[in-house]
Amino acid sequence: MKALLVNCGPVRDGATAEIIRMIAASVSAKYTVKSVCIGDYAIRFCTGCRSCHETAECALPPDGVTALMAEIAAADAVICVSPSYWAEIPAQFKAFIDRCTPWSNTHEPHRTVPGGKRGYAAALRTGLNPAECERITGSLAHFYGHLGIPCCGRLCLTGVENKADVSGKTDEILRFCEKINGE
Ligand SMILES: Cc1cc2nc3c(=O)[nH]c(=O)nc-3n(C[C@H](O)[C@H](O)[C@H](O)COP(=O)(O)O)c2cc1C
Structure with missing residues (x-):
């Protein structure tokens, strides 16, 4: 079983990366883990041409979208x-999400990813109101949904300004990992 951990921010050694390291350590008994960072992929903006609604292919040249979708x-x-x-x-x-429109089940034809996957969504922020994180996990779940991937767990972490703040969130992160591990 393979788990893909995606840092949706560009910082390779910040709070998000630290959370990803903790999740990777907690799920590595069940999964072969690969961690990636969105900053590692060169991704053009969607131009909104909608040709993928007719062809299920993007009109732009191949770029980091191809590699991350793989x-x-x-x-x-x-x-x-x-x-x-x-x-x-x-x-x-x-x-990246915008460029995944060729895979969106909102139109036919569309590309598909293999079935049977499980999605998980986590968000972190400096501020203390969880609603902001819930909106972000909601957007991630929406993205998964149009790819046919059920969102099976969410984690919202508030009061996280930097890497040092993550250690205070260990219990919440481990509870999230229990869902990923199916416990
Ligand atoms: C450009 C930018 C915008 C941000 N906007 C918000 C925000 O709207 N609300 C908030 O609570 N934190 C905001 N933050 C703080 C980050 O969410 C927080 O510091 C997070 O821990 C950064 O994770 P990282 O170290 O992986 O980059 C922002 C940070 C940056 C760099």
């Missing part, structure tokens, strides 16, 4: 962890 296609569990940027998913990952 990782998602190969995974049994997809775990996206997103920092809040102005109360939203960071633009880099939102650009």
Whole structure:
């Protein structure tokens, strides 16, 4: 079984990366884990041409979308962890979601990823109101849903400004990992 952990922000060694390291350690007995960062992929913006609604193919040249979708296609569990940027998913990952329209089940034909996957959504922010994180996990669940991936667990972490703050969230992160491990 393979788990793909996706850092939806561009910071490779910050709070999101630390949470991903903790999740990876907790699920590694059940899964072969691969961790990636959206910043590792060069992704053009969707131009809104909608040709993929007719062809299920993107009119743009292949780029990082191809590589990241291949990782998602190969995974049994997809775990996206997103920092809040102005109360939203960071633009880099939102650009990826927009470019996944060829895979969206809102139109025919559309591309598909292999079935049987489970999705998990986590969000973190500096502020203390969880509603902002819940909106982000809701957006991630919406993305999964249009790919036919059920969202099987969510984690909302508030009061996380940087990597050092993550150690205070160990219990919440481990409870989230129990869902991923099916406990
Ligand atoms: C551009 C930017 C925008 C941010 N916007 C918000 C925000 O709207 N609400 C909030 O609570 N935190 C916000 N933050 C704080 C991050 O969500 C928080 O510091 C998070 O822990 C950063 O994770 P990272 O270390 O992986 O980048 C923002 C941070 C950045 C860099």
